Amino acid sequence: MDVRELAADARRGRPRAVARLLSLVENAVAAPERAATLREVMAELATGARKPYTARVIGLTGAPGVGKSTTTGMLIRAFRARGSRVGVLAVDPSSPFTGGALLGDRVRMQDHATDPDVFIRSMASRGHLGGLAWATPQALRVLDAAGCDVILIETVGVGQAEVDVARLADTTLVLLAPGMGDGIQAAKAGILEIADVFVVNKADRDGLQATVRDLRNMVALATAPWRPPIVPTVAAKGEGAEELLDALDKHAAHLEESGEFRRRRLARARDEIEAIALAQIRSRLADPHVDRLDGLAERLLAGAVDPYSAADDLIAALG
Amino acid sequence: MDVRELAADARRGRPRAVARLLSLVENAVAAPERAATLREVMAELATGARKPYTARVIGLTGAPGVGKSTTTGMLIRAFRARGSRVGVLAVDPSSPFTGGALLGDRVRMQDHATDPDVFIRSMASRGHLGGLAWATPQALRVLDAAGCDVILIETVGVGQAEVDVARLADTTLVLLAPGMGDGIQAAKAGILEIADVFVVNKADRDGLQATVRDLRNMVALATAPWRPPIVPTVAAKGEGAEELLDALDKHAAHLEESGEFRRRRLARARDEIEAIALAQIRSRLADPHVDRLDGLAERLLAGAVDPYSAADDLIAALG
Numbered sequence: 001m002d003v004r005e006l007a008a009d010a011r012r013g014r015p016r017a018v019a020r021l022l023s024l025v026e027n028a029v030a031a032p033e034r035a036a037t038l039r040e041v042m043a044e045l046a047t048g049a050r051k052p053y054t055a056r057v058i059g060l061t062g063a064p065g066v067g068k069s070t071t072t073g074m075l076i077r078a079f080r081a082r083g084s085r086v087g088v089l090a091v092d093p094s095s096p097f098t099g100g101a102l103l104g105d106r107v108r109m110q111d112h113a114t115d116p117d118v119f120i121r122s123m124a125s126r127g128h129l130g131g132l133a134w135a136t137p138q139a140l141r142v143l144d145a146a147g148c149d150v151i152l153i154e155t156v157g158v159g160q161a162e163v164d165v166a167r168l169a170d171t172t173l174v175l176l177a178p179g180m181g182d183g184i185q186a187a188k189a190g191i192l193e194i195a196d197v198f199v200v201n202k203a204d205r206d207g208l209q210a211t212v213r214d215l216r217n218m219v220a221l222a223t224a225p226w227r228p229p230i231v232p233t234v235a236a237k238g239e240g241a242e243e244l245l246d247a248l249d250k251h252a253a254h255l256e257e258s259g260e261f262r263r264r265r266l267a268r269a270r271d272e273i274e275a276i277a278l279a280q281i282r283s284r285l286a287d288p289h290v291d292r293l294d295g296l297a298e299r300l301l302a303g304a305v306d307p308y309s310a311a312d313d314l315i316a317a318l319g
Numbered sequence: 320m321d322v323r324e325l326a327a328d329a330r331r332g333r334p335r336a337v338a339r340l341l342s343l344v345e346n347a348v349a350a351p352e353r354a355a356t357l358r359e360v361m362a363e364l365a366t367g368a369r370k371p372y373t374a375r376v377i378g379l380t381g382a383p384g385v386g387k388s389t390t391t392g393m394l395i396r397a398f399r400a401r402g403s404r405v406g407v408l409a410v411d412p413s414s415p416f417t418g419g420a421l422l423g424d425r426v427r428m429q430d431h432a433t434d435p436d437v438f439i440r441s442m443a444s445r446g447h448l449g450g451l452a453w454a455t456p457q458a459l460r461v462l463d464a465a466g467c468d469v470i471l472i473e474t475v476g477v478g479q480a481e482v483d484v485a486r487l488a489d490t491t492l493v494l495l496a497p498g499m500g501d502g503i504q505a506a507k508a509g510i511l512e513i514a515d516v517f518v519v520n521k522a523d524r525d526g527l528q529a530t531v532r533d534l535r536n537m538v539a540l541a542t543a544p545w546r547p548p549i550v551p552t553v554a555a556k557g558e559g560a561e562e563l564l565d566a567l568d569k570h571a572a573h574l575e576e577s578g579e580f581r582r583r584r585l586a587r588a589r590d591e592i593e594a595i596a597l598a599q600i601r602s603r604l605a606d607p608h609v610d611r612l613d614g615l616a617e618r619l620l621a622g623a624v625d626p627y628s629a630a631d632d633l634i635a636a637l638g
Contacts, residue, residue: 043627052619052622270615277634278600280634281600294589301588308358310592311596311599312599314592314596
């Protein structure tokens with residue numbers, strides 16, 4: 001299929017074209033320098049009538065077992081009820097050991113398998129430095145061009161991936177479950193930085209009050225103008241969906257009023273450009289025809305050069 | 320303290336100097352471009368009498384709860400009994416939510432707190448793209464220069480960090496515990512690529528035989544010349560230490576004989592140079608005085624440029 005046609009079909013929201021573009025992005029992760037087709041497609045998409053970065057991007061993160069996929073499912077239904085077109089990216093940083101959890105997620109999300117206005121995709125970084133940082137914004141771009149009104153990005157709460165997702169999202173939900181008091185303590189340092197809304201899922205379990213209290217105490221310390229609300233849900237039963245949508249809408253309004261919306265999107269655009277530039281540079285540094293790196297590595301191993309001088313040499317060779 | 324003196328003290332294995340250099344590395348993660356002192360120190364260390372990459376590097380990885388720290392402790396004792404100087408890097412990719420697990424690790428490792436021939440350090444990537452990829456080789460370099468015969472790198476089994484650690488190590492131990500059959504199934508795809516030795520810890524628990532059998536079936540599929548041995552241990556009681564050391568020595572002998580030792584170290588040297596070069600380039604791309612990135616981000620947001628062309632522009636601006 002020709003690139004222009006593929007891009008046009010994706011823009012019309014045709015699921016097969018969208019799926020194909022997402023595969024292009026994912027396959028290019030391992031070798032961005034060979035992603036010539038992807039590059040053409042992206043240029044096509046950028047010239048479309050729809051302005052990029054139109055979709056509202058919502059990140060969901062949390063420890064395994066808190067019910068991220070179920071909550072994602074609940075949000076899909078809630079946004080579909082409003083008539084929104086919804087995209088879902090399940091980002092799995094635990095690649096290359098992927099498979100388990102995400103297959104499960106897919107099964108649970110099969111309610112929406114036949115809905116042409118729901119696009120669901122899981123992505124794994126295939127061992128490439130900064131792989132997800134490179135691919136996720138581009139996958140977002142595809143779903144955005146496909147006319148999604150809302151894009152949900154789900155990732156397990158493991159450090160860097162979590163922070164990366166928060167940088168991509170307009171609004172980040174941090175999910176917890178009752179009885180995770182210790183987790184909250186441990187997480188204190190970083191969790192406030194990324195959470196826009198706290199969701200305490202499985203709220204019908206013992207320990208809800210204690211978890212909510214711990215969160216309240218933490219939120220009370222926040223100095224930012226936005227104080228993250230705490231929303232109890234039982235996603236498996238759809239309980240709390242309205243309250244959660246309400247919290248999301250309030251945060252969206254806050255982002256607009258404060259100018260933070262534009263700031264976040266500019267930061268996202270910067271990150272996107274930078275990740276692509278770094279991948280290009282990296283591929284030039286590692287180009288097998290440029291054997292300067294090999295020679296420098298030999299000298300480093302022999303103790304004939306220090307690593308910083310070697311890096312200077314390598315950069316100089318970029319020309 | 321002057322740089323030369325600091326480097327000399329570190330080379331003499333003085334714990335305070337080693338700790339200080341490791342702090343330099345860690346603090347520089349967030350801003351490698353400001354790490355001028357670190358750069359000087361590294362140049363000093365490279366000119367030392369001891370050849371770099373002398374220490375034997377052993378990686379330990381596995382899911383939470385399999386007993387990585389206890390096994391690390393057991394290995395420290397075993398190598399100390401041989402008279403080796405031992406360095407330990409506990410790499411925590413789950414930063415910025417760090418604290419919990421590693422504090423625990425530190426407590427459990429306090430047996431060695433007063434041993435001047437054991438250096439233990441935990442490191443977290445502070446949200447910087449490729450932070451650990453940048454910092455870990457440099458921390459290794461410091462411990463190596465400090466005369467460590469063996470360096471143990473411990474990381475939790477979560478995707479990229481695990482792969483990165485395997486690339487740094489001469490020998491990678493993948494730890495499991497009985498009753499993790501499902502985990503092995505899920506992990507199959509990637510686990511064989513990084514494991515040089517399988518350790519089934521907590522071998523006094525139910526399910527040992529099933530786990531060993533699953534591993535054997537998996538290892539039987541390996542086509543590489545080295546077939547990872549499977550070593551049952553009860554690290555908390557020191558059981559299996561000898562067998563584990565034996566497996567490590569056999570793998571070391573295999574690495575030497577096959578030429579793989581040199582190949583791995585060359586790859587490590589390449590990675591180290593590349594990570595430093597990328598960090599330098601990244602800091603130039605993001606230099607606040609070069610506001611080209613901001614301008615490009617504005618245009619990307621407006622749909623006036625596609626991300627690849629924007630990246631080309633940015634690279635061109637590097638000069």
